[in-house]
Amino acid sequence: MVGIRFHGRGGQGAVVASKILAHAYFKQGLYVQAFPSFGMERKGAAVSAFVRLDSAPIAERGDIKNPAVVIVLDFTLLRKVDVTRCAKPDALILLNCRENENHNPVKDSFRVAGVDAVKIALQHGLGSKSAPIINTVILGAYARISGDLELANLLEAIATGVPVNQKQNMAAAEVAYHAVFSISGELNADKNRH
Amino acid sequence: MKAVMMGTEAATMAVKLARVQVVSAYPITPQTVIVESLADIIGRGELKAKYLPVESEHTAMSSCMGASMAGARTFTATSSQGLAYMHEMLHFTAGERVPVVMVNCNRAMAPPWNLYCDHTDSLSQRDTGWIQYYCVDAQDVLDSILIAYAVAEQALLPVMINLDAFYLTHTSEPLDVPDQETVDLFLPPYRALNKLDVDDPKTFSIVCGADLFSSIKYKRQGDTLAVARLWDQVAERYNRHFNRLHPTVEAYRTEDADLCIIGIGTATGTMRLAVDRLREEGLKIGSLRLAMIRPFPREVLQRAIAKVKHVIVIDRDVSFGAEGIVAQEVKAGFFDRRGELRITGFVAGVGGNDMTVDTIIPMVRQAISGDGTAVEAGMSLWAEVLP
Numbered sequence: 044m045v046g047i048r049f050h051g052r053g054g055q056g057a058v059v060a061s062k063i064l065a066h067a068y069f070k071q072g073l074y075v076q077a078f079p080s081f082g083m084e085r086k087g088a089a090v091s092a093f094v095r096l097d098s099a100p101i102a103e104r105g106d107i108k109n110p111a112v113v114i115v116l117d118f119t120l121l122r123k124v125d126v127t128r129c130a131k132p133d134a135l136i137l138l139n140c141r142e143n144e145n146h147n148p149v150k151d152s153f154r155v156a157g158v159d160a161v162k163i164a165l166q167h168g169l170g171s172k173s174a175p176i177i178n179t180v181i182l183g184a185y186a187r188i189s190g191d192l193e194l195a196n197l198l199e200a201i202a203t204g205v206p207v208n209q210k211q212n213m214a215a216a217e218v219a220y221h222a223v224f225s226i227s228g229e230l231n232a233d234k235n236r237h
Numbered sequence: 238m239k240a241v242m243m244g245t246e247a248a249t250m251a252v253k254l255a256r257v258q259v260v261s262a263y264p265i266t267p268q269t270v271i272v273e274s275l276a277d278i279i280g281r282g283e284l285k286a287k288y289l290p291v292e293s294e295h296t297a298m299s300s301c302m303g304a305s306m307a308g309a310r311t312f313t314a315t316s317s318q319g320l321a322y323m324h325e326m327l328h329f330t331a332g333e334r335v336p337v338v339m340v341n342c343n344r345a346m347a348p349p350w351n352l353y354c355d356h357t358d359s360l361s362q363r364d365t366g367w368i369q370y371y372c373v374d375a376q377d378v379l380d381s382i383l384i385a386y387a388v389a390e391q392a393l394l395p396v397m398i399n400l401d402a403f404y405l406t407h408t409s410e411p412l413d414v415p416d417q418e419t420v421d422l423f424l425p426p427y428r429a430l431n432k433l434d435v436d437d438p439k440t441f442s443i444v445c446g447a448d449l450f451s452s453i454k455y456k457r458q459g460d461t462l463a464v465a466r467l468w469d470q471v472a473e474r475y476n477r478h479f480n481r482l483h484p485t486v487e488a489y490r491t492e493d494a495d496l497c498i499i500g501i502g503t504a505t506g507t508m509r510l511a512v513d514r515l516r517e518e519g520l521k522i523g524s525l526r527l528a529m530i531r532p533f534p535r536e537v538l539q540r541a542i543a544k545v546k547h548v549i550v551i552d553r554d555v556s557f558g559a560e561g562i563v564a565q566e567v568k569a570g571f572f573d574r575r576g577e578l579r580i581t582g583f584v585a586g587v588g589g590n591d592m593t594v595d596t597i598i599p600m601v602r603q604a605i606s607g608d609g610t611a612v613e614a615g616m617s618l619w620a621e622v623l624p
Contacts, residue, residue, distance in 0.1 A: 079403075079407055103506075103593065
């Protein structure tokens with residue numbers, strides 16, 4: 044079982060991103076589960092969402108205790124939330140950040156990558172400068188470094204998973220796929236995690 | 238067709254496939270997705286139904302009852318406080334013998350205000366006369382709603398399909414969506430025997446004295462008890478169409494078991510993982526899911542674990558002043574075997590506490606050894622209580 048945890052702010056689309064990612068892996072023949080940490084959260088509050096992947100049906104539910112992947116949609120969350128809490132020692136951490144930003148939130152054993160998802164989202168007309176929509180963008184970056192997610196499957200899942208601007212979301216994800224950069228460790232993952 | 242859906246989306250899909258004719262509902266978290274998506278598909282014409290956006294749950298149930306009396310296949314959905322607000326009409330609908338099907342999303346009763354999973358909302362309605370079924374996953378949601386209509390319309394009793402808040406309502410997972418043609422074969426249109434019809438007037442909701450009252454209730458009791466067997470027969474027929482079985486009771490690795498964990502809802506899936514883990518240690522343990530709570534499937538339950546010596550019931554609910562409600566039911570079901578069967582009841586996994594393998598196993602150990610962190614309250618042991 045592989046666990047993926049998203050951190051975002053209410054309204055940023057972390058929940059939608061988790062569903063799109065689950066759907067993309069489902070297309071690859073895996074058993075999947077997507078689940079929001081849903082509560083009284085409102086727009087702007089710190090929220091999380093989860094994806095489980097397995098080659099067998101998944102009976103566990105609720106929080107993922109030891110995620111192998113952590114995807115952070117909002118860089119400012121690093122000051123507020125321990126995004127690497129209980130993450131596996133060799134977890135992949137993907138941050139939405141600028142390339143020259145001082146990102147040093149995490150231990151050496153993690154594989155850390157970044158993508159300037161805000162820039163890419165705005166280039167594709169997704170959201171506004173004050174509220175860019177970066178959830179599909181960051182998934183594009185994840186596909187590049189996941190080692191097991193085919194970009195084509197992700198793009199298909201985006202096409203059916205977003206309510207509007209499908210083409211822009213798909214194009215932005217593809218740009219992000221090529222724009223992801225390493226912060227620490229290798230960009231390419233080991234395959235066959237499942 | 239394979240798809241990935243949340244439990245709430247699976248419910249909407251089932252309502253569409255059942256060709257429901259009247260939907261009347263009032264939104265409440267975590268049920269809201271169901272009423273919103275039903276309003277969408279009815280608005281788009283994908284489901285030819287009358288949608289009543291009523292002002293309260295009491296009216297939602299009242300209008301479902303009226304529509305059902307007029308011969309329509311009806312649906313509503315609610316959760317916790319909303320279900321409590323329906324209470325009077327739950328009695329009425331069951332007594333009126335109308336086959337309304339409702340989804341209830343199991344959420345904690347306030348106060349304190351909490352949106353998460355707790356079964357006290359529906360279990361405290363168990364004496365209203367509704368058939369109660371508790372789902373384990375999204376596939377079970379879709380299939381059991383279709384089975385529910387077939388059962389309800391044959392038994393002339395309303396059915397409540399229960400979904401764990403968030404663990405099922407908002408969890409996306411793969412499921413198989415049956416095709417409309419086969420569903421139509423399984424579930425033909427509802428034909429009411431007696432209905433409100435101005436061209437053929439009849440009297441409904443009679444005032445009745447001692448001459449008939451007891452006999453009417455006695456008849457209902459017999460018909461309700463018979464649903465335990467009827468559900469399994471209809472589920473078998475569903476299985477022949479779709480190759481998926483949804484029985485009233487599901488036992489797991491109980492054949493040679495001395496110990497058995499019992500529960501309802503999504504936690505029963507996790508209980509199986511706990512059983513597998515404990516079996517590796519050599520413990521002869523199994524688990525059992527009570528899918529149906531009303532009528533209580535006593536005979537099937539007794540047969541399923543006839544050789545078990547110790548039962549551990551984990552309740553996500555409580556009857557204050559007594560104990561976990563499922564534990565009470567199980568104890569009553571095994572009254573014949575008192576003395577030879579030990580039953581330990583826990584209250585756990587409420588208010589947003591996940592029920593995981595790592596929370597279930599310590600309860601099993603405490604039930605066996607007496608040592609553990611769950612604290613006593615009457616006959617129940619409570620997990621997750623601050624010291």
